[in-house]
Amino acid sequence: MVNYPNGKKASVTHNPTSFADRGMTLEKDINQTNDYYLSIDRAVIHKKPTPVQIVKVDYPMRSAAKITEAYFKLPSTTDYNGIYRGKYIDFEAKECAVNTSFPLKSIHAHQIAHLEAVCRHGAIAFLIVRFTSRNITYLADAMTAINYIRTCGRRSIPYEWFTENAYEIPYNYVRPVDYLKVVDEVYFRENA
Template sequence: MIGYPTKKKVNVIAKSGDTARRGLSLEEDINQSNLVFLDRNLANIHKKPTPITIVKVDYPMRSKAKITEAYFKIPSTTDYNGVYKGRAIDFEAKETASKTSFSLSNLHPHQVQHMQSVKFHGAIAFLIIRFTSLDETYYLSIDKLTDFTNNQVRKSLPYEWIKAQGHLIPYNYLIPINYLTVLDMYL
């Protein structure tokens, strides 16, 4: 199984190896990347905690507080934000199993409004979209998304459109989602 004669097949093997090695969710990959960015003092970007409504907390004796009733809330902002090279960074990350499009139903309207608002105030706001079946992860700016929704009636972003309007985010083992390389094109 070594020494494939064509460049193309070697690429396929390499890609398959990457996928096998990876096997982590988009969230885990982003968290891992953010840890490296923090550790190398390149950027300070964190995932926000999951928003929940706490209803009931118990205080068992000699033990820490235990939440015994809580519910997930619909997020009003994005999942990730922070600072890079003096700029506020704000993004949402989503995976899709589809090979042909990304359904806009994956985004809450509040999240889109939030990204437009932080962009207005000076942040760099974007989506990270992973096509899990294709093992490709894209950067898409909030402005491109807004252009699309202002001009199209369809409720999903075609894969080919994302590929053309966004940026493929490079993968490596240590930094699985190196979106800073894309940001550097804008900074």
């Protein structure tokens, strides 16, 4: 790497996204894509609400009920599901800050079990993984990924596994994560 004229090393610039927004960019991009799919009636796919255990609710006069004590719950399913071309669609989406591998701790065991169950019943199910510093997003078929996870004996999936076994999802201004283009090619055997 060429250094600056003052002799300092050029540092890799990091994404200025704040801590609170970490992992949210992919979610926003998928939501925007889903809104677009819905607006042109191509598919009906939604993010499920964040599961929350509500403990206390105030009912103030003349205004909306206010939740004053609640806790995040572990999701028992994946974040996204819906219908496309008559098929049930189910997927989980994760951002990955590490360049070299995707840590498996970010996917819960019951989410794996859920993906296996919907596949047994005929779903199209997959993972969407974005390597944020590479700015590349992959679609990995759920059963292909799960078979690897079950047999690899590792705590992470190496980046190379994605380049060889998953599909890059194209970016588009109105469909930032145009995953249905990949779904058409992979699950409906077409060049869409």
